[in-house]
Each structure stands twice: as structure tokens, then as C-alpha cells.
Amino acid sequence: MMEENKTPYQKHNFLFFGGVQEPSSIDVGGTIAYLDGFGLGSNPLEQARKSEENALHIEDNYLPDREGVHYCDFCAAVITGVEYEVLDSGLERCLQCASSALRTQEQFVALYKKVHQNMEAFFGINLNIPVTVRMVNASKIAKMTGMRLVPSPGFDPRVLGFARRDKNGFSLYIENGSPKIAAVATMAHELTHIWQYVNWNDKLLVRQYGARNQLEIYEGMAKWVEIQYLLYINEIAYAKRQEIITLHRDDEYGRGFIKYRMRYPLTYGTEIGAETPFCNSKAPL
Ligand SMILES: [Zn+2]
Ligand SMILES: [Zn+2]
Structure with a gap:
């Protein structure tokens, strides 16, 4: 497929490696599931970026004057x-x-x-x-x-x-x-x-x-x-x-x-x- 005929989605999806769809040799879903298994899909930073709703709860339990805390x-x-x-x-x-x-x-x-x-x-x-x-x-x-x-x-x-x-x-x-x-x-x-x-x-x-x-x-x-x-x-x-x-x-x-x-x-x-x-x-x- 010519470069100019690709949709923006196809051009920017790095998992297509320049093609128009995922190469059959790479199991993207399986890889994500594998990484998720190590807890890599749900770290606090990623969740914070996900939505405003999550951002709202960062430091929710923060207290400014706890005894003995620096x-x-x-x-x-x-x-x-x-x-x-x-x-x-x-x-x-x-x-x-x-x-x-x-x-x-x-x-x-x-x-x-x-x-x-x-x-x-x-x-x-x-x-x-x-x-x-x-x-x-x-x-x-x-x-x-x-x-x-x-x-x-x-x-x-x-x-x-x-x-x-x-x-x-x-x-x-x-x-x-x-x-x-x-x-x-x-x-x-x-x-x-x-x-x-x-x-x-x-x-x-x-x-x-x-x-x-x-x-x-x-x-x-x-x-x-x-x-x-x-x-x-x-x-x-x-x-x-x-x-x-x-x-x-x-x-x-x-x-x-x-x-x-x-x-x-x-x-x-x-x-x-x-x-x-x-x-x-x-x-x-
Ligand atoms: Zn002021
Ligand atoms: Zn500081």
C-alpha cells in the first residue's frame, strides 16, 4: 500500500511496523496479557493518566500534620x-x-x-x-x-x-x-x-x-x-x-x-x- 493511501491510524500505529495491520508473527494481545500478569498494566502512574476521575483521588489520604512524620x-x-x-x-x-x-x-x-x-x-x-x-x-x-x-x-x-x-x-x-x-x-x-x-x-x-x-x-x-x-x-x-x-x-x-x-x-x-x-x-x- 502506498504511504499516502494509509489512514492516519495506519500511519501512526507503531504496532503495524509500517504495514496496514499487525504482523501475524506478533501476538499483541498475548503479549499484553503476559505483561499484565506481572502487574505492568496497572501501575499508579498509568492509571492516573487514564482519567480525570482517577486523578481526583491522588493523595486523597494526605494529611498535612501527622505526628512524627517528616x-x-x-x-x-x-x-x-x-x-x-x-x-x-x-x-x-x-x-x-x-x-x-x-x-x-x-x-x-x-x-x-x-x-x-x-x-x-x-x-x-x-x-x-x-x-x-x-x-x-x-x-x-x-x-x-x-x-x-x-x-x-x-x-x-x-x-x-x-x-x-x-x-x-x-x-x-x-x-x-x-x-x-x-x-x-x-x-x-x-x-x-x-x-x-x-x-x-x-x-x-x-x-x-x-x-x-x-x-x-x-x-x-x-x-x-x-x-x-x-x-x-x-x-x-x-x-x-x-x-x-x-x-x-x-x-x-x-x-x-x-x-x-x-x-x-x-x-x-x-x-x-x-x-x-x-x-x-x-x-x-
Ligand atoms: Zn499571595
Ligand atoms: Zn520536596
């Missing part, structure tokens, strides 16, 4: 045995976060460009706003956000970055050495704040929700976006842990997130297009 302070995963390191600051870091730590300005800028582009595509927004990305050390972040860190075996939620508006425009500060996934989450969160600064009318929001609820309106949405972004890029386990941790938080982040999550159910898959808080800049909640 958690990575960067991705909040449970760390077992000796598979973690303790930093000078007392923070605990899993090996995956250690090995993906971002070190150079170039790495940061490349990652930032990617997240910026994805934010526009995922949420259908325009982020054509000049932003200076700055890489700073942990103590500078702590100083600038007025945060105090007392490390514990549990997950110590802390800020890995923040956005700032001053006379020079917008800046995004991210902690030097952040693991890649934590940096991505921080960038999505902080870019949401920058979008809010540009697109929201504070006077209108104060009239609508009251001055004391402003932080909830801002942070609840930023948390919602951060988690939905992680789901879109298929970081389901990390996203689910963040979701559970945030639902347990009794502060503006937690309370705000619960409200946004009710109004805009999270999409546990890669399909974009559902209504998001970005659609309603006059009344996000």
Missing part, C-alpha cells in the same frame, strides 16, 4: 527514611526538590517566560505587563515579607516569593535555590497578584466585599490559580497536597480559597476553558 518544606511530600536533607535554616528538603533547585538567573528567567506564557494560554488572559524578575536569598524574602520561620518536622508553609509594585513598576522576587515546582507555583501565584493589581478596581471591591475581606479576595484567588495551574501541567500530587493544606488553613488564604473553589470548581485534567475568576474582574466572588 514533610518536605518545599513540596510538602511525606519524606521517609533518610531520603531528605536538613538545610542550615533547619528546613527539610526531599531529594527531588534538592536536585531540581534553581541556581542561575538564566534558569529563573527561562522558567518565568514559560509560566508567563502558560498563564495567558490556560486562563485566556493578557499579561502584557513589564515585570522584573529578581532572584534573592531566603533571608531577604523573610525580611521583605516580615515572615518569621520556626522550622519543625511538619510542613512549614512559607513564602518563596512575592510580587511588588513600586515607582519602577512590577517586580517578582523569588527565592534563590527554590525547587523548580515550588518556583512554578510561586510564579503562577504572584503573576495572579500582578494581574489583580492591573485589572481590579480596589474601590469597587471594597464597596462590594468590605475592606476587611480584601486580603481574602486577593489571596483566595491567587491560591486557586496556583493550584489550578499545577493541575493543568499535570503536577497532580503536588496540586492535591497544596489543595488539602490550603483547605486546612484558618487564615485569609484558606478561607478565600474555599470560597473560590466553591464558585469555580477545579478542573482535574488538562482541558481548559471552564469559567475562572479571571472572567469576572468586577465581581470575582
Whole structure:
């Protein structure tokens, strides 16, 4: 059969080995049954990819504050045995976060460009706003956000970055050495704040929700976006842990997130297009 006469299915089915059907010398069904016999057809990763329904249940039993359990302070995963390191600051870091730590300005800028582009595509927004990305050390972040860190075996939620508006425009500060996934989450969160600064009318929001609820309106949405972004890029386990941790938080982040999550159910898959808080800049909640 000529190449151009093949259907797309025939062209792309690698089991046809270039032909138009499975070669008779290969028992595909039998091979699959054989591999299934070793449990290779039902590993957790494969099942997670199968459907949104399955993705929904990853880390379902995750609890953020189990007694005697160590958690990575960067991705909040449970760390077992000796598979973690303790930093000078007392923070605990899993090996995956250690090995993906971002070190150079170039790495940061490349990652930032990617997240910026994805934010526009995922949420259908325009982020054509000049932003200076700055890489700073942990103590500078702590100083600038007025945060105090007392490390514990549990997950110590802390800020890995923040956005700032001053006379020079917008800046995004991210902690030097952040693991890649934590940096991505921080960038999505902080870019949401920058979008809010540009697109929201504070006077209108104060009239609508009251001055004391402003932080909830801002942070609840930023948390919602951060988690939905992680789901879109298929970081389901990390996203689910963040979701559970945030639902347990009794502060503006937690309370705000619960409200946004009710109004805009999270999409546990890669399909974009559902209504998001970005659609309603006059009344996000
Ligand atoms: Zn980690
Ligand atoms: Zn925030």
C-alpha cells in the first residue's frame, strides 16, 4: 500500500511496523496479557493518566500534620527514611526538590517566560505587563515579607516569593535555590497578584466585599490559580497536597480559597476553558 493511501491510524500505529495491520508473527494481545500478569498494566502512574476521575483521588489520604512524620518544606511530600536533607535554616528538603533547585538567573528567567506564557494560554488572559524578575536569598524574602520561620518536622508553609509594585513598576522576587515546582507555583501565584493589581478596581471591591475581606479576595484567588495551574501541567500530587493544606488553613488564604473553589470548581485534567475568576474582574466572588 502506498504511504499516502494509509489512514492516519495506519500511519501512526507503531504496532503495524509500517504495514496496514499487525504482523501475524506478533501476538499483541498475548503479549499484553503476559505483561499484565506481572502487574505492568496497572501501575499508579498509568492509571492516573487514564482519567480525570482517577486523578481526583491522588493523595486523597494526605494529611498535612501527622505526628512524627517528616514533610518536605518545599513540596510538602511525606519524606521517609533518610531520603531528605536538613538545610542550615533547619528546613527539610526531599531529594527531588534538592536536585531540581534553581541556581542561575538564566534558569529563573527561562522558567518565568514559560509560566508567563502558560498563564495567558490556560486562563485566556493578557499579561502584557513589564515585570522584573529578581532572584534573592531566603533571608531577604523573610525580611521583605516580615515572615518569621520556626522550622519543625511538619510542613512549614512559607513564602518563596512575592510580587511588588513600586515607582519602577512590577517586580517578582523569588527565592534563590527554590525547587523548580515550588518556583512554578510561586510564579503562577504572584503573576495572579500582578494581574489583580492591573485589572481590579480596589474601590469597587471594597464597596462590594468590605475592606476587611480584601486580603481574602486577593489571596483566595491567587491560591486557586496556583493550584489550578499545577493541575493543568499535570503536577497532580503536588496540586492535591497544596489543595488539602490550603483547605486546612484558618487564615485569609484558606478561607478565600474555599470560597473560590466553591464558585469555580477545579478542573482535574488538562482541558481548559471552564469559567475562572479571571472572567469576572468586577465581581470575582
Ligand atoms: Zn520536596
Ligand atoms: Zn499571595
